[in-house]
Structures are given as C-alpha cells and as structure tokens.
Amino acid sequence: SQQGEEDPQALSIQEGENATMNCSYKTSINNLQWYRQNSGRGLVHLILIRSNEREKHSGRLRVTLDTSKKSSSLLITASRAADTASYFCATDLIIQGAQKLVFGQGTRLTINP
Amino acid sequence: NAGVMQNPRHLVRRRGQEARLRCSPMKGHSHVYWYRQLPEEGLKFMVYLQKENIIDESGMPKERFSAEFPKEGPSILRIQQVVRGDSAAYFCASSPAPQGVTQYFGPGTRLLVL
Numbered sequence: 001s002q003q004g005e006e007d008p009q010a011l012s013i014q015e016g017e018n019a020t021m022n023c024s025y026k027t028s029i030n031n032l033q034w035y036r037q038n039s040g041r042g043l044v045h046l047i048l049i050r051s052n053e054r055e056k057h058s059g060r061l062r063v064t065l066d067t068s069k070k071s072s073s074l075l076i077t078a079s080r081a082a083d084t085a086s087y088f089c090a091t092d093l094i095i096q097g098a099q100k101l102v103f104g105q106g107t108r109l110t111i112n113p
Numbered sequence: 114n115a116g117v118m119q120n121p122r123h124l125v126r127r128r129g130q131e132a133r134l135r136c137s138p139m140k141g142h143s144h145v146y147w148y149r150q151l152p153e154e155g156l157k158f159m160v161y162l163q164k165e166n167i168i169d170e171s172g173m174p175k176e177r178f179s180a181e182f183p184k185e186g187p188s189i190l191r192i193q194q195v196v197r198g199d200s201a202a203y204f205c206a207s208s209p210a211p212q213g214v215t216q217y218f219g220p221g222t223r224l225l226v227l
C-alpha cells in the first residue's frame with residue numbers, strides 16, 4: 001500500500017474558505033514534502049518539512065507534522081480559484097544513501113468562485 | 114536558472130515501437146529521478162541516476178525499460194516495444210544532493226500508446 005495516503009481524496013469549497021488536506025504515512029521519515037499539480041501539468045514544490053519540525057508556513061500555506069501519529073496536514077487559507085489543483089504529499093525513502101520520494105494518491109481540490 | 118526540462122511534452126507511439134524520453138536537470142544538479150504517473154494516481158518512483166551511474170532502479174520494470182544519464186547530455190528513459198499499459202505521464206526530477214533536499218520536477222512527458 002501507499003506510504004503516503006491523502007485524505008480526503010476530493011475536496012470542494014467556496015472561494016475564501018480554508019482548505020485542509022491530511023496525509024498519513026507508515027514508516028519513519030526524514031522529510032515530508034507537499035506538491036501541487038494542476039491538471040495535465042507537472043508538479044510544483046510547495047513546502048518541505050523536516051522530521052524535527054512541527055510546523056512551517058509559506059504565504060497562505062501552513063504545514064504541520066506529527067511524527068508520533070505519522071501524519072501531516074496542509075492548510076490553505078483564504079482559498080482562491082487558482083488554488084484548484086491536486087495536492088500530493090511525498091515522504092522520503094532513503095535507499096543506499098539516496099532519497100526517493102513516495103507519493104500518495106493526492107487530494108483533488110476544487111475552489112468554487 | 115532554467116528549471117528541469119523534458120522533451121517531448123507529448124509522445125504518441127504504436128504498440129511495438131520504441132519511446133525515448135529526455136530530461137535535462139537543473140543547472141548544478143547531478144541527481145536525476147524518473148517517476149511514472151498513471152491517470153488519477155500519484156507518482157511512482159522508477160529509477161535514480163547520477164552521472165554515468167544507475168544508483169537505484171528498483172521501481173523500473175526489468176524488461177523493456179532502461180535509463181541512462183551520460184557524462185554529457187540529458188538523461189534518457191527508453192521504453193522498447195511499448196504496450197498500451199505504458200501510457201502514462203513520465204516525470205523527471207533533479208536535486209543537487211542525494212538526500213535532505215527538494216526534488217524539482219519537470220513538466221513531464223505524456224506518452225500515449227495506440
């Protein structure tokens with residue numbers, strides 16, 4: 001099964017509201033990253049949070065990490081139509097000293113104007 | 114500083130043909146990763162390469178798939194004798210170090226096998 005699993009799978013809210021997406025994982029991590037993907041496009045890196053960090057902010061984005069629960073959340077405040085996209089969490093798996101990312105299935109976020 | 118470049122952006126092949134996907138990492142990045150994304154799914158790791166070396170190919174099918182990252186030029190993901198199940202988006206990412214850093218993704222190559 002997936003290392004990272006997002007919840008909910010789909011989320012639809014009104015513009016201006018806050019959107020919260022959750023991610024759970026199974027094994028120990030060094031870092032957890034959140035990416036955004038617009039339909040048919042590549043991934044845009046949003047935030048990297050390290051295992052010794054509990055919270056990180058970037059503009060309207062707030063990421064939390066709870067290593068005891070093996071979970072993370074991404075909060076987007078004051079959502080805009082342009083935030084409509086799929087959001088993925090990715091945990092790192094270190095093999096032979098190198099990091100490969102393990103992605104969840106993603107949360108499809110729709111912001112209604 | 115240009116981002117990760119991939120070409121072609123779209124590729125159509127008939128069953129049995131070969132597909133070659135190219136990736137130029139960001140300047141100064143010597144670590145390249147290939148991922149595959151099936152429709153409505155997350156990305157799945159395929160292979161990790163450094164210059165002239167394959168470090169981890171645990172996610173790449175043993176047959177028909179190969180990858181290289183030569184001393185000069187882009188990284189190449191090669192799929193021989195493509196089948197319909199190979200239809201997917203293939204993303205390349207690069208990083209300046211093997212771990213603890215962000216991987217930056219290219220726009221992807223969307224492969225359609227007819």
